[in-house]
Amino acid sequence: MLFATADAMSIVPGRAPGAEAIGGIAALFESIAVWRASPHRRPLKLVVSGAHHLGLQGVREFTERRLREPEPLFLGLTLDLESGAHTVASFARGWYVEAREETQFGVRQMSRIFRAHADVMGPFLGVEPREMWLDATNNSDLRMWKNVVPARFALDCEPLSQVGWNALTLATAESSRPRTDTVHDRLAYVRIDRIVAQIRSITLMLHHALNDPGDPSKSDLDWTPLAARQPSRMTLIGGFGTLSGRVVEFDPEASFVPDVPVPDALAVLAHPDKSLMGVRGTQIQRVTGPDAQYRFLGAVPIHSYQRRSHDPLRLAAFARDPTTGDVAYAPSLGVFGAEDYPLEFQLKTAQRESPIVVFPCEPVALHGLIDPQDLRPLGGLRVLDAASDGTPARYGSYAPVQDTRLGGEAEDSSLLFFVHGL
Numbered sequence: 001m002l003f004a005t006a007d008a009m010s011i012v013p014g015r016a017p018g019a020e021a022i023g024g025i026a027a028l029f030e031s032i033a034v035w036r037a038s039p040h041r042r043p044l045k046l047v048v049s050g051a052h053h054l055g056l057q058g059v060r061e062f063t064e065r066r067l068r069e070p071e072p073l074f075l076g077l078t079l080d081l082e083s084g085a086h087t088v089a090s091f092a093r094g095w096y097v098e099a100r101e102e103t104q105f106g107v108r109q110m111s112r113i114f115r116a117h118a119d120v121m122g123p124f125l126g127v128e129p130r131e132m133w134l135d136a137t138n139n140s141d142l143r144m145w146k147n148v149v150p151a152r153f154a155l156d157c158e159p160l161s162q163v164g165w166n167a168l169t170l171a172t173a174e175s176s177r178p179r180t181d182t183v184h185d186r187l188a189y190v191r192i193d194r195i196v197a198q199i200r201s202i203t204l205m206l207h208h209a210l211n212d213p214g215d216p217s218k219s220d221l222d223w224t225p226l227a228a229r230q231p232s233r234m235t236l237i238g239g240f241g242t243l244s245g246r247v248v249e250f251d252p253e254a255s256f257v258p259d260v261p262v263p264d265a266l267a268v269l270a271h272p273d274k275s276l277m278g279v280r281g282t283q284i285q286r287v288t289g290p291d292a293q294y295r296f297l298g299a300v301p302i303h304s305y306q307r308r309s310h311d312p313l314r315l316a317a318f319a320r321d322p323t324t325g326d327v328a329y330a331p332s333l334g335v336f337g338a339e340d341y342p343l344e345f346q347l348k349t350a351q352r353e354s355p356i357v358v359f360p361c362e363p364v365a366l367h368g369l370i371d372p373q374d375l376r377p378l379g380g381l382r383v384l385d386a387a388s389d390g391t392p393a394r395y396g397s398y399a400p401v402q403d404t405r406l407g408g409e410a411e412d413s414s415l416l417f418f419v420h421g422l
Contacts, residue, residue: 001045002206003062003078003156004028009053009278012183019187020180023081023172027199034203040210042074052156053181055271055283056096059156060298063163063231063240072228075110075209076167078156079202083190084175086197089134089148090114091169094155095276097300102237103161104137107168109225111137114205121204132201134173148173154279159298162240163231170202181278233350234301241299241347243269245354247292247317249329250336258336258357262329263287265319267294267356272311272401287317294356302346311401312344317356329358330396330417333383337394359394361417369412377412394419 004025008018028046035044049058059078066073081088090111092104118133125132136145149171160167179185212223233240247265250258264286271281287294299313319329331343337357338344345352369378381397384390396417 001047001073001076002028002031003047003049003059003076003160005050005052005058005079005156006048007050007052007058008185009181009280010183010185011181015183017183017185017187019185019190020082020084020177021185022187022190023083023195023198024079026195027079027081027202030199030203031206035206035210040207041212042210044206044210053279055269055280056154056156056159056298057283060159063159064242064297067163067231067233067240070230072230073160073165074228075107075224075226076157076160076165077206077209078160078167078169080153080155080169080171081195081198082172082175082177082180083192083194084177085172086194087131087134087173088170088198088201089136089173091145091148091155091157091171092137092167093145093161094158094169095146095152095273096154096271096279096281097158097162097304099158099161099304100237103304106166106226106229108138110166110209111135111168112140113208113224115140117205117208118201121201125200127197132197133205136173137168149277150174150176152273152276154276154281159240162238162298162300162304163233164229164235164238165231166226166229170205172198177277181275236303238304239301239347239350240297241301241349242295242297242351243299243313243315243347243354244293244295244351245356247287247294247319247356247358249358249360250332258341258355261290261292262317262319262358263290263292265292265317265329265358267296268316268318269296269299270314270316270401274400299347299352301350302348312346314401315343315354315356316398317358319358327363327415327417328360330361330363330398330415332357332359332394333396334391334393337396359396359417360420361394361396362420364416364418365413366416367413369414377410381414381416383416392418 008016010016051057115135118129122129136148155169157167157169248258249260251260269283273281321328385392399414400411
């Protein structure tokens with residue numbers, strides 16, 4: 001399967017030229033032309049999806065549909081090309097999930113074979129093999145996969161790997177993508193010659209994957225050491241979870257439990273990164289139906305992460321005042337809120353259903369939350385009732401999840417939510 005995306009992102013709403021995103025679609029159409037005219041041993045499925053920049057929503061929806069109607073996949077190749085360089089790298093994971101190394105075992109040899117083919121093809125094309133192709137799965141060429149692209153990035157191979165498929169992302173290496181996610185991402189700045197060079201390399205690699213004789217007795221360059229895999233929602237080293245439920249309010253005059261739906265709310269699944277080279281980390285969706293239903297696909301179980309002490313999943317929901325646009329409902333952290341219906345948890349099952357309890361509120365913004373001694377943002381908020389020195393019955397707070405392992409960006413603002421009139 002060859003998977004490409006057809007959407008763009010910009011920090012300015014309504015102005016997302018997305019010229020650099022043409023690389024994947026161009027490679028897909030070139031593959032159509034080549035493989036329609038050339039016989040090949042294995043079938044090739046071509047997929048175009050949108051919503052790549054919205055937390056990889058497009059590939060997650062595609063994966064969910066394939067889980068409902070399971071079919072084996074020999075190899076999934078997703079495309080993430082742009083014109084900042086002419087080098088292609090084969091990745092088996094990115095920063096969105098930071099999956100365990102065991103998920104790469106099935107495709108490591110495949111990535112090595114692609115790199116070995118570059119050693120053979122480079123001299124014929126007049127290109128240095130290392131400048132043609134990098135193996136970012138096995139940390140070859142004295143490079144870790146994290147150092148091939150100088151920023152955090154999210155790749156479409158990550159949800160495919162979550163369900164156990166053999167998946168690689170073929171992405172442009174050694175490019176910082178300075179115009180991606182900006183209004184300056186226009187066609188005038190695209191280096192078409194670099195896109196052509198990458199497409200040529202990918203087409204040559206596909207020739208091997210589609211036409212090798214499949215004979216293990218041959219050399220590594222003459223066969224593909226893979227076996228078709230069925231997708232699975234939960235494995236010992238990964239999983240593709242679903243978080244669902246309703247956004248509701250607690251009305252003690254109507255029920256003993258929170259069950260009053262809040263329509264037109266926005267449900268949120270937080271992520272430590274605001275943006276991963278254009279891909280928004282936090283997932284946001286509008287609730288559906290009169291019951292205010294939400295559903296997040298591809299939630300990551302705790303045993304999928306590379307790091308042992310990973311942050312818990314974090315849910316939230318907000319509704320705005322249609323007149324002013326201010327936040328009118330926010331997550332309740334008090335009694336009959338997060339104390340009884342937790343919003344932060346470790347996912348240990350393939351399915352989890354839980355309400356997100358909100359309450360009518362007034363927001364209070366806090367800025368400049370910097371420790372004057374350590375010169376770093378203050379971590380954590382604790383709200384106390386001045387009259388009782390205890391936790392208020394209805395209150396809320398929201399501070400961004402931060403991960404400063406790569407990059408110095410820090411957030412010094414938070415929000416508090418209180419009952420109207422306080």
